[in-house]
Amino acid sequence: MPGWSSVWSNPYRRRWLLWGILAALYLLVSVYRLSTAVMAGSLMDAFGITGAQLGLLHASFFVVYALMQIPSGILVDRMGARRTATVGAAVMNLGAIWFALAGGYGGGLGGRFLIGLGGSVIFVAMLRFCANWYRADEFGTMNGLCIAVGGIGGILATTPFAVAVEAAGWRTALLALGAGGFAVAVATFVFVRDSAERAGLPQIEGAPERSTLSVPEVREFTARIVSDRWTWVAGVMLYCTGGINLTLVGLWGIPYVVQTYDVSVTAASTITLFGGIGLVVGPPTFGRLSDYLDRDTEFIVLGTVVYTTVLGFVAATGDPPLVALGAVFFLAGSLFGSFVLTFPMIQSRYDERASGIAIGTINGASFAGAATFPTIMGWALDAYWTGEFHNGARVYTETGYRVAFAIGALAGVVAVCCAVWLHRHDYEE
Numbered sequence: 001m002p003g004w005s006s007v008w009s010n011p012y013r014r015r016w017l018l019w020g021i022l023a024a025l026y027l028l029v030s031v032y033r034l035s036t037a038v039m040a041g042s043l044m045d046a047f048g049i050t051g052a053q054l055g056l057l058h059a060s061f062f063v064v065y066a067l068m069q070i071p072s073g074i075l076v077d078r079m080g081a082r083r084t085a086t087v088g089a090a091v092m093n094l095g096a097i098w099f100a101l102a103g104g105y106g107g108g109l110g111g112r113f114l115i116g117l118g119g120s121v122i123f124v125a126m127l128r129f130c131a132n133w134y135r136a137d138e139f140g141t142m143n144g145l146c147i148a149v150g151g152i153g154g155i156l157a158t159t160p161f162a163v164a165v166e167a168a169g170w171r172t173a174l175l176a177l178g179a180g181g182f183a184v185a186v187a188t189f190v191f192v193r194d195s196a197e198r199a200g201l202p203q204i205e206g207a208p209e210r211s212t213l214s215v216p217e218v219r220e221f222t223a224r225i226v227s228d229r230w231t232w233v234a235g236v237m238l239y240c241t242g243g244i245n246l247t248l249v250g251l252w253g254i255p256y257v258v259q260t261y262d263v264s265v266t267a268a269s270t271i272t273l274f275g276g277i278g279l280v281v282g283p284p285t286f287g288r289l290s291d292y293l294d295r296d297t298e299f300i301v302l303g304t305v306v307y308t309t310v311l312g313f314v315a316a317t318g319d320p321p322l323v324a325l326g327a328v329f330f331l332a333g334s335l336f337g338s339f340v341l342t343f344p345m346i347q348s349r350y351d352e353r354a355s356g357i358a359i360g361t362i363n364g365a366s367f368a369g370a371a372t373f374p375t376i377m378g379w380a381l382d383a384y385w386t387g388e389f390h391n392g393a394r395v396y397t398e399t400g401y402r403v404a405f406a407i408g409a410l411a412g413v414v415a416v417c418c419a420v421w422l423h424r425h426d427y428e429e
């Protein structure tokens with residue numbers, strides 16, 4: 001076991017410690033963003049709100065998160081990962097405490113808005129940190145590991161958070177997370193440094209100091225990245241795949257399983273848990289494979305084809321065996337690991353100092369999908385609804401759910417087209 005002083009003085013060890021602090025912040029982002037599912041009943045009761053108002057409360061996070069991705073990239077490339085993540089973490093945890101103390105719906109919306117606003121900068125800051133502290137041929141693996149941390153957060157937001165809410169109440173559970181989050185924000189400011197040089201350590205071989213951008217450079221890179229056709233194609237692919245994943249795991253997956261298989265919410269949440277496990281396993285695996293084999297678009301094409309096939313399978317069968325459904329959710333989560341290989345790809349298309357803007361721009365697309373697909377799928381479900389209610393909630397038909405999954409498969413077809421374009425474009429370059 002290396003001693004503390006060797007961890008501190010060795011840049012190859014110190015970077016893991018600092019990455020761990022940022023990862024703890026991102027874990028919290030992920031817990032906060034998916035926590036409404038577990039608190040749904042308590043929130044409706046505490047604020048006296050309808051399902052639609054609860055949906056808006058949940059979606060408000062994704063709207064602000066998506067809109068903030070390009071500004072987050074700009075902040076990270078201008079101010080550095082440490083300062084951006086510290087401010088973001090303070091705002092996010094202030095939002096959580098605000099939410100926990102809210103007396104009504106307006107206060108709750110304000111708190112959730114602040115959680116989304118502050119949380120939106122953490123992931124991009126963490127990747128920018130990785131770009132400075134890890135070599136280019138380690139970046140795919142680090143990118144996958146970062147996404148996996150989000151997957152762990154998604155898992156913690158299910159049964160473990162439900163147990164905490166049950167034991168202490170939603171307000172106390174959120175207050176505890178907010179207080180813990182503030183402590184991590186302080187640790188970020190005190191310990192994290194933007195590069196080995198800034199930490200007073202020898203440079204990491206192959207990861208040179210990447211200085212921040214000037215204001216004219218920010219303008220120039222933002223304009224170039226946003227007007228690049230490659231950005232749009234990768235963005236549409238992430239919009240379709242990330243948006244559908246987050247919608248299935250975060251919203252419609254559980255009602256689908258409960259109503260189609262007549263099982264409890266707890267049992268149904270095991271199925272969506274498979275999606276979270278997939279997100280923990282897939283991204284580091286694809287990232288490692290991509291770094292090792294020096295391949296990316298091949299995995300992306302394969303990933304989109306399998307993704308579309310499994311969603312199409314549910315649409316075609318309607319009620320496949322639960323084991324098969326678990327496999328579908330697991331695959332959907334894991335294959336996201338192939339889609340986010342676009343992050344290291346876009347990073348390498350531009351000056352390394354603009355990696356925050358580059359990654360932020362396409363990362364926003366998944367969350368734009370997460371803000372729109374719930375409504376699109378909701379329309380399909382409503383269109384086939386027969387008027388049945390259970391405990392005040394609409395009971396949708398199997399046909400409605402099949403159409404919703406067909407929308408997912410259709411989005412998958414669009415993603416396949418984008419992936420093929422990216423592959424051919426990569427080949428021609």
Ligand SMILES: N[C@@H](Cc1c[nH]cn1)C(=O)NCC(=O)O
Pocket residue numbers: 123124147150151241242245246249279333336363366
């Ligand atoms: N964790 C993904 C989103 C996702 C896709 N499927 C399930 N979750 C992601 O895009 N992470 C980046 C981030 O900003 O959180």
